[in-house]
Amino acid sequence: MPRCRRQRPREGEAHRCCPLRGRVRGFVRPWLLLLLLQHPSHGYELLERFGQDERMPGIDPGLLYRTLRHLEDEGLVRSSWDAGPRGPARRLYQVTDEGIAYLHAWAEEIQATKERLEHFLQAYRHHFDRGEGNE
Amino acid sequence: MPRCRRQRPREGEAHRCCPLRGRVRGFVRPWLLLLLLQHPSHGYELLERFGQDERMPGIDPGLLYRTLRHLEDEGLVRSSWDAGPRGPARRLYQVTDEGIAYLHAWAEEIQATKERLEHFLQAYRHHFDRGEGNE
DNA sequence: GGTATTATATGACAAAGTCATATAAGGTGA
DNA sequence: TCACCTTATATGACTTTGTCATATAATACC
Structure with missing residues (x-):
């Protein structure tokens, strides 16, 4: 596999190859909604x-917590503080009606x-x- | 469908909803390699x-030309100027052996x-x- | 009290994509 | 010749998504 040549490695470090390369992205939001719809959770549990x-x-983790916040800003989920049986309080999320509508739209897109992807493959x-035998 | 609340609309313009929202991304590079493998092209033709x-x-277009340059920086494609039958000269791209190896890796990832995606759906x-009848 | 676990969060940055726009060569017709 | 269109490549400013490292705080346990 070729290495990324654009990204300069940091001082004294080995070259760190781009981890995004080779992965289809933009798929976290619908998964979060679906998981929360299956049952309400807090961030750590979703992790x-x-x-x-x-x-x-x-x-x-950073992406997860930030995405949850964004979803809340957009009104797709709602959160409330929940003092669990042990450990620090956690923010419990659940999906709103708007979130469900959004998930349906996402499902069509997916x-x-x-x-x-099938067409590509x-x-x-x-x-x-076809090319295998001729080259 | 909910609108993005984070992105402020520009002065005097209607709110422009995020077009990215709801689309799985990160899929342009392998398509470019496969198209070029089918037959070498220049940017405009790929468009x-x-x-x-x-x-x-x-x-x-901006993404296409930039991605082609990146692919070339990384040694996955090679380009040469080609004075076509009419119009300005164009940069003709073809896939390298490294590019083919990269495409194979991409195909597995895809x-x-x-x-x-199937699991999500x-x-x-x-x-x-299950929920339809009960709610 | 000190350390580990649970839990949430931020900062700096990289990578992918969008939108607008610049630049330039070549063709065409007045 | 000049204006204008098509072909073709390219850049700048910006948003969104994702990564990596790290901060912070409450609780549990010894």
Whole structure:
């Protein structure tokens, strides 16, 4: 795999290859909504729920908490402080009606994206299946 | 659909809703490599090829030209000036061996992403199929 | 009291995408 | 010749998404 040549490594450090390269992005928001719809959670728990299933995208804590805040700013989720059975209080999120409408729109978009990925894979396989024997 | 509340509209203009919202991104580079592999093109032609098929993601000219340059910086494509039959000279791109290796890696990643999207859609449908009758 | 765990959060930055606009060569017609 | 259109490449300012490192604070446990 080629390394990124644009990003200069920091002083005294090995070159750190761009981790984004090779990953389709923009998929965290609908997952958060769906997980919260399955049952209301706080950030830390969502972090664990994301980590448990490898079929879900990995997530960075900073991104998770910031995304939750954004979703709340936009009225897609609502939060309330909850003094759990132990540990510090946590912010419990749940999806609003607007959030559900948003999720439906997202699901359609994801369906379309899935079809585009399928089209790509089909074109990709077609190219290399045909080319294999001739080159 | 909810509107973005973070982005302020410009003076005298209607609020312009975030077009990114609701779209899975990060998919332009492999498409460029595959299109160029099908046959070498210059930027303007790629722009048209992207526009012709709705199963491909839309692309902005600025992003296209910049992405081509990045791919070249990274050694994934090579370019040469080509004085076409008419109009100004254009930069003709073709994929390198490194670019092909990169595309193969991308294809695996896209396969995995497609499966993650399927998993999302499945969980989404499962949630709403079950919930529909009860609410 | 000191340390680990639980929990939320911010700052600096990289990467991808959007929108507007600049620049320039070449073709065409008045 | 000049104005204007098409073809073609490119840059600047900005937003959004994601990464990595780190800060902060309450609670639990020894």
